[in-house]
Amino acid sequence: MPETYVGGVPEAEIQALFDDEGMPFEAGADRIGRFLRKLAALVLSRIQRGDAGPFAMFLLGEQVRQRVGSCGCTSKPKPLFSNGNDPIGARVWMMNARLAETHELDIDFIDDGDTFAAVITAGLGDLPAVTLDLRTPGEPRLSLFPDGCNQPGVKYEIEITDRPINPERMKAALDTFYAENLRTPMIAKAGHATSPWRKASKGVPSERPEEIIEGRLLPQLKRLFPRHDSRSQAVNEDGIVDISVYMPEPTRSGLPGRRCDYVLELKALADRTSNDNPSSTDHAEQIEKGYIQALAYSRAEKSLHAALCLFDMRAADFTDAACFADVQDRAVTERIDLWRWKLLRSSEEGRHVRYRSQAAVE
Helix, strand or coil, X not given: CCCCEECCEEHHHHXXXXXXXXXXXXXXXXXXXXXXXXXXXXXXXXXXXXXXXXXXXXXXXXXXXXXXXXXXXXXXXXXXXXXXXXXXXXXXXXXCCCCCCEEEEEEECCCHHHHHHHHHHCCCCCCCEEEEECXXXXXXXXXXXXXXXXXXXXXXXXXXXXXXXXXXHHHHHHHHHHHHHCCCHHHHCHXXXXXXXXXXXXXXXXXXXXXXXXXXXXXXXXXXXXXXXXXXXXXXXXXXXXXXXXXXXCCCCCCCXXXXXXXXXXXXXXXXXXXXXECCCCHHHHXXXXXXXXXXXXXXXXXXXXXXXXXXCCCCCCCHHHHCXXXXXXXXXXXXEEEEXXXXXXXXXXXXXXXXXXXHHC
C-alpha cells in the first residue's frame, strides 16, 4: 500500500513518535488553553525570581505586529520575552499563543479599572485578556477574560499552583461547564457547537452523546487547570478512562513522575435512542456500571479523587438521591463523588426551572 502522509509527515513516523513519547500535553486544548499553559509556566518562573507585580495583563492576539501597529498606543517588541527574563509586573503585554511574538504596550497597570479602560480606548478590548494579581503573598491569582476587557463580567479563575484539585474546585468547574455549554438546547448548539441533542424537544440524543460532552469538556479543563495534564481516553489495565487529570510531579528519587488528581467517568442517560426509538437501556445498571468504572479507574491510576458524572437527558425530573440510591453508601465509603446535571429540552423549560427555583428561595 502507498505510504500515507499527514501534513507532509509520514503517518508511520507520527505513530512511532506517539508510541515513544505518548500524547502531547497540548492535545485537546484550544488556542486559549495552549496560551494559558505557556503563560502559566512563564508567570510562575517570574514569581520564583521575585517579580513583585502587583499586577500584569496579557492580551492574546493574532497577527500581533499588525494589530499593535493599528492600535491607539505605542509599544515595543520583546522577541526574547518567552525566555522568562523580562520583568512582567505593572505592565500590559500583547502576544500570540506561543509567546513567540510579544509586544510591551505603553500602558501601565497600576489600577485595574483604569487599565481596562485604557485597553478599551486603545481598541484592544476585544482580545482575550489574562490578568495577574500578586497582592496576596503566596497566592498568585490568574484570571481569564475570554471576551476581553469589553466584557469584564465574563471571568474565570485559572489554577496555576501545584496544589491538588479538591472536589469543590472540580465541581465548580463542571457546574460552570454545564451552565455555559449544556443546560438548554440553545446553549448546547451556540456557535455551531456539536450538541449532544439530535432533537431536544423529543428527547432524541445525538449518537454517542457522552463522547460529545467529553470532547467539549476537555478543552475547558485545560483552560482552567493549565499546569495540569488533562487527558481523554487514557488506557489502563481496567479499561479506558473518560477523563483523567494529572500534575507532573517528580518521584522521591527525583525521576519524572505524575500525580493523578482526578478521574472522571461520564454517563449520559436518555429515554430514546439516536434513531428516535424508545431506549431499552437499564439506567440503574448504567449508573452501577459507571460507579464501578470510576472506582476501578481511580484505583488503577492511584487518583486522589474520582467522580461519576451523570448527564441526565431523560424527561422525568429525578432527584440526585433517587438516581444514586443504589450506589450512594458505597460511594461514600470509597470516596467517589456522585454528581448529576439535568439537560433541559427547551429554553422554556430552562426559564421555568430557573425562575421557579428563584421564587422558592425568595
